[in-house]
Amino acid sequence: MIFGILDVSGLGLIISNYSDTLQQSMFVMFFFILILVLLSGLFTPINSMPEWAQWITKINPLSYFMQVLRGIYLKGSGLMDLLAQFLTLCGFVTTINTWLTISY
Numbered sequence: 001m002i003f004g005i006l007d008v009s010g011l012g013l014i015i016s017n018y019s020d021t022l023q024q025s026m027f028v029m030f031f032f033i034l035i036l037v038l039l040s041g042l043f044t045p046i047n048s049m050p051e052w053a054q055w056i057t058k059i060n061p062l063s064y065f066m067q068v069l070r071g072i073y074l075k076g077s078g079l080m081d082l083l084a085q086f087l088t089l090c091g092f093v094t095t096i097n098t099w100l101t102i103s104y
Contacts (some may be wrong), residue, residue, distance in 0.1 A: 003089035004065035008033075010096035011061075017103040036062045061092040 012029055019025035037043075039053055040062035046054055057063040064085045071077035071085070079086070 001068075003086065003093050004061070004068075006093045007061040007065070007089065007096055010093070010100050014096065014100050014103055017100070036060055039063065040066045042066055061089060061096075064088050064092070 011032065012025075015028050015032065016025045019028060039049070039057050039060050041057065042062075046057050046063065049057070068082050068085045068089070071082050075081075
């Protein structure tokens with residue numbers, strides 16, 4: 001669960017690095033979080049989304065986080081069952097935090 005928190009907080013810090021004011025960073029973050037949550041598979045299954053939206057969910061860290069949460073809470077999956085999602089989230093954390101460090 002720590003990977004999802006690191007992804008979203010890193011994204012917030014990247015946005016704040018590029019923003020001039022607090023209000024601007026709040027609006028941009030609200031926009032991104034709204035889109036990421038709607039395309040994460042939380043409210044609608046990814047398979048029932050249009051094809052273009054399914055491609056966007058492949059670069060959405062929250063969609064992998066939702067798969068991990070569903071696997072743990074609904075199926076009782078272990079680490080080995082969710083290893084692909086964990087490794088993908090680790091890749092997102094590395095990429096986002098590298099971008100964050102460079103943009104700072």
